[in-house]
Amino acid sequence: DKSGAIYNLPNITIKANFYITLYGSDKTSYKNNKVYLGFHINNSTEIIYLYKNNVLIDTFEVDRLTNNISTGINNKGEKVYYKNQTFGKENHSTYYLGYTQSPLYSINGGYVEKGTKISLSTTDGSTIYYTLDGSFPTNNSTKYTKEITIDKTTVIKAIAYKNNYLASEI
Numbered sequence: 802d803k804s805g806a807i808y809n810l811p812n813i814t815i816k817a818n819f820y821i822t823l824y825g826s827d828k829t830s831y832k833n834n835k836v837y838l839g840f841h842i843n844n845s846t847e848i849i850y851l852y853k854n855n856v857l858i859d860t861f862e863v864d865r866l867t868n869n870i871s872t873g874i875n876n877k878g879e880k881v882y883y884k885n886q887t888f889g890k891e892n893h894s895t896y897y898l899g900y901t902q903s904p905l906y907s908i909n910g911g912y913v914e915k916g917t918k919i920s921l922s923t924t925d926g927s928t929i930y931y932t933l934d935g936s937f938p939t940n941n942s943t944k945y946t947k948e949i950t951i952d953k954t955t956v957i958k959a960i961a962y963k964n965n966y967l968a969s970e971i
Contacts, residue, residue: 806840820891865900870967882967901927901969904945904959918948919957927963932956937971 811831815821821836829839842849842863851859861880866872873892875881881896907920921929929945932938935956942960949957961969 806838808836808838808840810836867967867970884967897967898965899967901925901961901963901966903969903971904929904931904961906957906959913951915952917951919951920948921945921957921959923961923969925961925963927961927966927969929959929961931959940968 808829810821813821824835824837825841826837826839828837830837846865847863849861849863850857851861861874863872866882869884869886871883871886873881873883875892875896879898881898882900883893883896885893885895887893902923902925904921904923907922908917913919921931923929928940930938930940930942931945931949932942933949933955935958938958938960940960940962945959958971960971
């Protein structure tokens, strides 16, 4: 964690192509082949270091994680994200390469004059969907294809999707 917490793993062997699950917790313990760290991993850019006999052998950077998303290394050695968590088991075969970029608005919000045209964009080639009634958009909402003309009080919420990536923030 940010305080530089150190946890010494119990005397266990992790064979090649196997794994161990480490659980963030308030107390340190090792029981039923589960390692409880005694600290929690921050979900916004934290680096985990793995040492053996005081020699650094691996690192893993934890980036932004949203609810019910986990991160790990797939069988190709790539850092990926998982929607289907598999505590204590091999990671699921379905994974995502990252998060889709959130849509960018041509204005910063607030009140605009009737007839104002608002455009949405991304720089990662994703597809944008939006709502005009304040509801949360999904990939079943209106697909963004052209500027939105404001003719009454409107709340625009948008989300972006891209193949093999998790949906953007709204």
